Amino acid sequence: xxxxxxxxxxxxxxxxxxxxxxxxxxxxxxxxxxxxxxxxxxxxxxxxxxxxxxxxxxxxxxxxxxxxxxxxxxxxxxxxxxxxxxxxxxxxxxxxxxxxxxxxxxxxxxxxxxxxxxxxxxxxxxxxxxxxxxxxxxxxxxxxxxxxxxxxxxxxxxxxxxxxxxxxxxxxxxxxxxxxxxxxxxxxxxxxxxxxxxxxxxxxxxxxxxxxxxxxxxxxxxxxxxx
Numbered sequence: 001x002x003x004x005x006x007x008x009x010x011x012x013x014x015x016x017x018x019x020x021x022x023x024x025x026x027x028x029x030x031x032x033x034x035x036x037x038x039x040x041x042x043x044x045x046x047x048x049x050x051x052x053x054x055x056x057x058x059x060x061x062x063x064x065x066x067x068x069x070x071x072x073x074x075x076x077x078x079x080x081x082x083x084x085x086x087x088x089x090x091x092x093x094x095x096x097x098x099x100x101x102x103x104x105x106x107x108x109x110x111x112x113x114x115x116x117x118x119x120x121x122x123x124x125x126x127x128x129x130x131x132x133x134x135x136x137x138x139x140x141x142x143x144x145x146x147x148x149x150x151x152x153x154x155x156x157x158x159x160x161x162x163x164x165x166x167x168x169x170x171x172x173x174x175x176x177x178x179x180x181x182x183x184x185x186x187x188x189x190x191x192x193x194x195x196x197x198x199x200x201x202x203x204x205x206x207x208x209x210x211x212x213x214x215x216x217x218x219x220x221x222x223x224x225x226x227x
Contacts, residue, residue, distance in 0.1 A: 013034075013036050013059060013112055014028050014031060014032060016059055017057055017059060017082075017112070018082075018083065019057070019082070019083045019132070019136070020057070020132065022128055022131070022132060023126070023128050023129060023132065024126065024128045024129075026126065027122055027126045027128055027129045030118065030121075030122060030126075031112070031114065031118075031122075034112050034113070034114065035112070036059065036110055036111070036112055037109075037110070037111055037112065037113060038108070038109070038110055039061075039105050039108070039109040039110075039111060040105065040108055040109075041105055041106065041107050041108050041109075042104065042105060043104070043105045043109075044102065044103070044104055045063060045103040045104065045105060046088075046089075046099045046101075046102065046103050047099065047102050048068070048098075048099055048100055048101065048102060049098050049099065050098060050099045051092065051098055051099075052088075052089050052091075052092025052093045052098075052099065052116065053113075053115070053116055054089075054093075054113040054114055054115050054116055054119065055085075055089060055090070055093060055113070055114040055116075055119045055133075056080070056085075056086060056089065056111050056112070056113055056114075057111060057112040057113075057114065058080055058081065058082050058083075058084075058109065058110075058111050059082055059110040059111060059112065060082065060108075060109065060110040061081075061082075061105060061106075061107040061108055061109035061110065061111070062079055062080070062081050062105075062106050062107045062109075063079065063080040063081075063086070063103050063104065063105055063106065063109065064076055064078075064079050064080075064103070064104055064106050065077045065078055065079070065080065065086060065088060065101050065102070065103045066101055066102050066103075066104070066182065067100065067101045067102075068101075068102065073181075073185075073187060074182045075147075075151070075182065075184075075185035076147075076182050076183045076184075076185075077101055077144060077147065078140060078143055078144055078147065079106075080103070084136065084139065084140060085133070085136035085137060085139075085140055086103065086140070087137060087140040087141060087144065088100065088101055088103075090133065090136075090137050090140075093116055093119055093120065094123070147185075150162075150184075151184070151185045156184070156186055156190065156194060157194060157197075157222055158222060158223055158224075159184040159185075159186075160180065160184060160186075160191065160194050160195075160198075161198075161203075161219045161220075161222040161223035162184075162223040163175075163180055163183045163184050164180070164204070164211060164213060164219060165213075165216070165219060165220065165223055167180075167183075168213055168216075171212055171213045171214070171216070172210055172211075172212055172213075173210060173211040173212070173213065174209065174210050175209075175210070175211065176209055177191045177192050177195065178191075180211075195211065198219075201218075202214060202215055202218075203215045203218050203219050203222075204219075
């Protein structure tokens with residue numbers, strides 16, 4: 001795990017964060033002194049039961065937020081990327097609820113953390129800041145509803161095909177069976193069996209720690225439910 005480190009603060013990071021472009025000058029000035037923090041890949045940002053201590057503005061990188069069931073199975077709730085927000089953090093800061101999920105930096109990150117006290121003061125005193133927070137919250141809630149709909153109503157084959165297509169770099173998906181299972185809310189054993197079926201059908205070939213797509217058109221039809 002890499003220890004966080006900070007960069008000099010100032011207006012530069014605010015100009016870099018396009019998501020804050022609609023803020024009024026007073027709100028931007030209230031954030032200008034906050035430092036940019038570099039966080040290493042693999043860092044756990046919060047665990048279940050932790051309290052939210054600040055609102056994150058992500059400048060570079062990707063965070064993934066997971067929920068773990070009583071049986072130990074994980075599901076990817078949502079990613080956080082530049083321009084998006086963490087709904088669990090917003091709920092924790094506004095409602096006082098502890099985290100129920102776990103967040104991990106899946107890449108190196110550059111981020112600014114707005115401390116809880118300053119976040120709440122801006123929420124109380126700045127209409128543009130409130131609009132920014134609630135707009136990001138609404139977008140994240142919509143994406144979470146889409147995750148629930150896919151898990152509830154799409155066949156696992158379609159969800160797996162969709163996950164492979166979204167993670168592909170060219171024709172190669174650099175994901176383990178467990179990572180794919182977590183992404184679509186299933187079990188590793190189930191994913192392994194489905195990938196074996198895909199391989200027999202000529203859709204993919206499996207490699208150590210990766211899957212190679214061999215029939216992208218057929219995989220797309222499967223992902224969209226088109227026979």
